[in-house]
Amino acid sequence: MMVSSLRSLYIPTFLLLMTWLSHQIVSQQPLYYHHFCLNITQDQDAPDDNYQANLVTLLSSLSSSAGNGDGFNKTAIDSNAYGLYLCQGDIDASHCKSCISTATEEILWRCPKDRYSSAIIWYDICMLRYSNENFFGIVTTYPSAYHAQGITEPGQDGKVEDLMINMTQEAIVSYSMFKKGEGSLSNILVQCSRDINSDGCGYCLNWMTRHIWRFAGRQRWWLVAPSCSMRYEFPESVGAVAPRRNVADRRNEGSSKIAILCIVCGIGVIALRSCFMLWCHYRKVKGRPKTEDSRVLFHDGVQNKESMDLAMIPLRTLQDITVNFSDQYKIGKGGFGTVYKGILPDGRNVAVKRMSNNSKQGLEELKNEIILIAKLQHKNLVRLLSCCLEGNEKLLVYEYMPNASLDFHLFDKEKQTQIDWSIRKNIIIGIAKGILYLHQDSRLRVIHRDLKASNILLDHDMTPKISDFGLARAFGEDQIQANTRRIAGTHGYIAPEYAMEGLFSEKSDVFSFGVLVLEIVSGKRNTGFYLSEHGTSLVAYAWRLWCEGNAVVLMDPILEKSSTASEIIKCIHIGLLCVQQNAADRPTISAVALMLGNDAKVLPDPKQPAFAVGRTITEQEPKLETSKNCSINQVTLSDFSPRS
Known part of the structure; x- marks a missing residue:
């Protein structure tokens, strides 16, 4: 009977104690x-x-x-x-x-x-x-986040905007750049970070005011950005939210609760253990969303834990910095849409990639690019800064590359003269390093699947950066290859096993890299390649010259003064190794990087490349004998086995 009484006393007392302790923990934390x-x-x-x-x-x-x-x-x-x-x-x-x-x-x-x-x-x-960079005095409206809760009466939204505009005018002229409502409006406030000036404060708060429409019909909401913040609560709902208690209130309430602790001192060990477990649980759930509508600002459609490393940016900001996507800010155009140059409020130059409605890159590819590239950082990969999905708009914001893409320079007769062999060689090595990072060194194993000259961007130092990860796939640790029914990529760069059977692997990217190397050396496109005496692809033409022992003829004449024949032949040799018909014969990208960095001329003998990537040879032309391997006198052949 006594045991039963103690149990009946213990259980409610213990629950009350746990409630009080959990309340104390939460109330003392911001x-x-x-x-x-x-x-x-x-x-x-x-x-x-x-x-x-x-x-x-x-x-x-x-x-x-x-x-x-x-x-x-x-x-x-x-x-x-x-x-x-x-x-x-x-x-x-x-x-x-x-x-x-x-x-x-x-x-x-x-x-x-x-x-x-x-x-x-x-x-x-x-x-x-x-x-790690000085941001003092720079007005910054991203990254931004908001939270909204509750439903209020219709017709209040216009009043809210007017109220915030008035409070903004008062905040920007005050020393603290802070304004809070009075009386029933005491839970309404605006504030700016005091490292910016009053003009910057006005800009930031006015930017926020333009987005109040997002909280139409909501009782409570807050909106935060690095340089300013807003908080609103519909006056009639103020009483529904407990006001923040001060330290004295907590102390008075706590003194009465201490008596409860004395009653259950006999079970102190259990209580302490329970408190510890509660504290651990609190720490675990503390980072979870606490309301029904709390999210990264303007992240509609791609909200998930995998993409949270990427900052979001509002459409209005992108419209402002491109003057509503004016033609005068246009710097590029492709099947995906148009690229515009802009300058963010913090002074950074950016490239805004705006997908057209009939873009070949759909929403799934866009999400794929956002999720993947947010997790990849390397000096030879272009950096994705933020994105925006509002209404029908799909936009990506990249670091600005002042020298555009590789094809812009490589296939233009005038601009070709500005990229000598030292620049082209560094571009080849940089691309190889970027692919090596994707295949082996990143926390994901990524197959790009769309390596081509237009997807290699060049910064102010002509450093190459791989871009456009819409078709990229992440591989598991033990995964060697995958296959797909949907063949996506660019004609002339697609490996034969991918084009014909849907099989792709690291060797698919190696094939594309080989095509790039031959294009960089020759200054000619693999797709659309045509010579009156050789109506064939660039790859096939390079193989013909190699077998004839005259590979140096492939070299862009512009490179004659800035290069040596041995360097040119070595790169052609590596390019041909990468485009071999059988994927198993192609070297890994780590082996390619080793070849490029090694001055020794001992390389394996290339085998027949895939000819299906270019124009079909006409019947009038003599067909190439390809049943044997070919070599040239300048290169020693061996059984070189690169490390994998």
């Missing part, structure tokens, strides 16, 4: 909103030890100063670590310090310092931001 880990890095491009040490020092300095200032501070360490914090304009120093202390710890947990060079995190009453 309310997490959102975070972004930016500039993800990989391998050799990872943040160095000096930056990581400076970042720790930076965050420690910001945390320690949070209780002494006026809710804002910015600082820099050794000109490579920049950071700031901003607390809500009406909270006291102790709450500000508590929030920033939590933020400095949690931001490194969410964005490890050895993988990310910049990050930002928001809470209900504070924001923390850091970067």
